[in-house]
Amino acid sequence: MRKEYDYLIVGSGLFGSVFAHEATKCGKKCLLIDKRSHPGGNVFCENIDGINVHQYGAHIFHTNDKQIWDYVNSFVEFNRYTNSPMANYKGQLYNLPFNMNTFYQLWGVKTPEEAKEKIQSQIDQAQITAPSNLQEQALSLVGSDIFEKLIKGYTEKQWGRPATELPAFIIKRLPIRFTYDNNYFNDKYQGIPIGGYNKLTDALLEGSEVRLDTDYFQDRNHWDNLADQVVFTGHIDQFYDYRFGRLEYRSLRFEHQVMDQENHQGNAVINYTEREVPYTRIIEHKHFEFGTQPKTVVTKEFPEDWTPEKEAYYPINDQRNNELFAKYKSLGQTQDNVIFGGRLATYQYYDMHQVIGAALKAVNVHFNPPIQPKSTI
Structure with missing residues (x-):
């Protein structure tokens, strides 16, 4: 009996959104579900006083891959923003x-x-x-x-x-430049979507059905029975009911503030590098898009210990966690009807271009499987 959807995609971040877009292009019917109240995962922006506020920390697109750059620009035009953060140490400013x-x-x-x-x-x-x-x-x-x-x-x-x-x-290496160059990334292509990242994810999700405020694990059998194939972008240890134990992460907490001034700090990102200051950086979002609004929005970013109730941002890739993930990965490789992707399902920290590249690779493998050699028996 044919199911209602070809693909159930758990999570509407970049991996799930790119997969959905490409599958839809191939004539497949996709249902995306997300436990959050908005699509787009961590690249989601909220418009506050005409400013696109990066709700989950600064997201600056950068890549050397022209195909990836052309791909994202086919959905939304990117501006020329160049990341040039500053560091504040006890009131003294230094270029990064x-x-x-x-x-x-x-x-x-x-x-x-x-x-x-x-x-x-x-x-x-x-x-x-x-x-x-x-x-x-x-x-x-x-x-x-x-x-x-x-x-x-x-x-x-x-x-x-x-x-x-x-x-x-x-710290495997620390890049040092003996030139007067404040461009943080060496990548050839870099910028911010004009109008915010929502324009990118909305375009990717066009043609797919999206249901928000929906937790896959609250009625897993129901969701699994709706589609032939599952694309899972959540916690891989949760997918397997923590069979081998929980993977560990670091989390973040964000404090957003609207300020009744045109320009607060003069730069999109300033890091606070002394231990006594509890936050690691202040982000002033309007500078990502060269905004001239009469008000500004700033965000303080506080690292935190992770608990299951908090968002998981950075995997702790030490020996214990890597060995644990290897066990879950082996389980995942035995399931033909589940595709695992994204930072949580693969227990990796990804830049945005890497997530998109991984999703496109998964699509290519899935829809164009390598031809198996004919048996000689």
């Missing part, structure tokens, strides 16, 4: 990423050679040859000044632990 502007602000050096000598002298003073934790790793890469002022407090807030208790692999 670490570049010649930063080094001049730190030490007054004006040439790359002077900056290299200063950094190397601090690395030599640290005398670390085999870093055993994040603090030692950072000191061995950039020295004490950059670590103490721009890395230590921010990272400890982000992960909720002292830098000496964090594994060294979290």
